[in-house]
Amino acid sequence: MSATVNENSAAPAVEASTAIVTEHTLFAEQVYKIGNFPITNSVLNTWLVVLAVVVFCLYFRKKIKLIPTGVQNYVEAGLEMLFDVFDSVTGSRAKTLKFFPFVFSFFVFILINNWLGLLPGIGSIGQVVSEHGKNLFIPFFRGGTADLNTTLALASIGVVASHIFGIITVGGWNYLNKFVNIKALIEIPKKVLKEPTVLIVNPIKVFVGLLEIISEFAKIASLSFRLFGNIFAGEVLVASMAAIMAYGLPIPFMFLEVMVGAIQALIFAMLILVYLTMMGTAEEHE
Amino acid sequence: MDTVMLAKALAIGLGSIGPGLGIGLIGAKAMEAIGRNPEASGKILITMLIAAAFAEAIAIYALVIAFSIS
Numbered sequence: 001m002s003a004t005v006n007e008n009s010a011a012p013a014v015e016a017s018t019a020i021v022t023e024h025t026l027f028a029e030q031v032y033k034i035g036n037f038p039i040t041n042s043v044l045n046t047w048l049v050v051l052a053v054v055v056f057c058l059y060f061r062k063k064i065k066l067i068p069t070g071v072q073n074y075v076e077a078g079l080e081m082l083f084d085v086f087d088s089v090t091g092s093r094a095k096t097l098k099f100f101p102f103v104f105s106f107f108v109f110i111l112i113n114n115w116l117g118l119l120p121g122i123g124s125i126g127q128v129v130s131e132h133g134k135n136l137f138i139p140f141f142r143g144g145t146a147d148l149n150t151t152l153a154l155a156s157i158g159v160v161a162s163h164i165f166g167i168i169t170v171g172g173w174n175y176l177n178k179f180v181n182i183k184a185l186i187e188i189p190k191k192v193l194k195e196p197t198v199l200i201v202n203p204i205k206v207f208v209g210l211l212e213i214i215s216e217f218a219k220i221a222s223l224s225f226r227l228f229g230n231i232f233a234g235e236v237l238v239a240s241m242a243a244i245m246a247y248g249l250p251i252p253f254m255f256l257e258v259m260v261g262a263i264q265a266l267i268f269a270m271l272i273l274v275y276l277t278m279m280g281t282a283e284e285h286e
Numbered sequence: 287m288d289t290v291m292l293a294k295a296l297a298i299g300l301g302s303i304g305p306g307l308g309i310g311l312i313g314a315k316a317m318e319a320i321g322r323n324p325e326a327s328g329k330i331l332i333t334m335l336i337a338a339a340f341a342e343a344i345a346i347y348a349l350v351i352a353f354s355i356s
Contacts, residue, residue: 026353085332222343229346232353267339 024236028147029138031127041140042147045122049112049144082107089270090277099276106158107269110145114231114261117143118254123235146232148224155223158272159216166279175279181209223271230264294352301348308341 028040060071068076082104086096116122126139144150167175177183184202191198234257241250316334320327 088329225347225350226339226343229343229350233346233349263335263339267336270336 024239028142041142042144045141045144086273089273099273103269103273106272107265110268111265113144117146117235118257143231143235145227146235148228151224151228155220159220162275162279165276169280179209179213181206227264227268230260234260293355298348298352302345305341305345309338312337
């Protein structure tokens with residue numbers, strides 16, 4: 001985990017070409033290529049996480065008993081805590097149980113990805129590749145969520161799933177009226193004699209519905225950038241601290257990263273739950 | 287004149303004024319609420335962490351822009 005950070009700006013021309021440059025780039029570096037498909041070190045990390053989760057689940061499945069012992073205790077306690085937190089978002093235990101498998105997989109995937117970037121070996125074991133006359137050090141593994149591609153994919157899956165769920169739950173007509181508010185337009189001639197304010201209020205409602213479409217894209221962007229920025233900035237921070245003094249100084253920052261990783265995973269999962277819940281409720285009319 | 291470094295510094299410097307104030311206000315209100323009602327401190331803590339993460343996300347946007355200026 002101790003990677004020294006060099007300046008990214010233009011190197012002086014007298015720099016020895018045999019020096020190994022280790023940089024923290026925004027984009028993950030490619031380590032392998034299958035046909036035309038580049039495999040980056042972040043992708044390797046996410047596969048590692050999936051492997052770990054699958055192995056743990058297969059092992060744990062055989063050991064589930066009615067009276068919990070050992071690991072099952074911890075898992076059940078953790079699930080209880082999460083149920084309570086999710087209940088405060090959805091409002092009912094039945095809804096929480098319905099969404100729980102989907103949202104919990106987000107939580108576990110992001111949590112283990114965040115924490116895996118802190119282990120020794122991730123980010124420091126790699127190969128030296130010579131490119132453009134410089135010798136670049138490319139690590140084999142890199143935190144999965146420290147790559148914008150991963151977080152963008154996760155955010156897109158979550159938001160698109162909330163839309164699909166909205167269509168399934170409230171029906172196509174209600175879902176369409178959340179964004180292109182045709183109901184409001186139709187109501188103008190019906191209600192204009194009783195309450196003339198409908199002439200002004202309903203066109204505003206139509207406009208607000210159109211703005212909601214833009215806010216859907218803002219949701220994807222903000223979800224992905226929040227997770228990516230937190231984890232990537234944490235990696236750079238720990239690397240910079242290790243460059244200043246590698247013994248002892250990174251410890252409080254690694255502790256901070258552990259906490260930030262857990263909090264960000266929880267926030268991501270809760271936001272997906274909020275979007276699912278909001279899309280699943282029909283608009284209330286007064 | 288090398289404006290790249292100046293741009294990076296301005297991006298992250300100005301971009302973290304707002305979130306810094308925001309997180310401070312969130313913490314202050316949370317502490318006030320815990321002082322009035324110490325029994326609810328578990329719920330208040332969780333909500334405070336969530337609100338702080340939202341406020342911090344704005345600073346993260348500024349940081350990503352600072353990183354990508356070259």
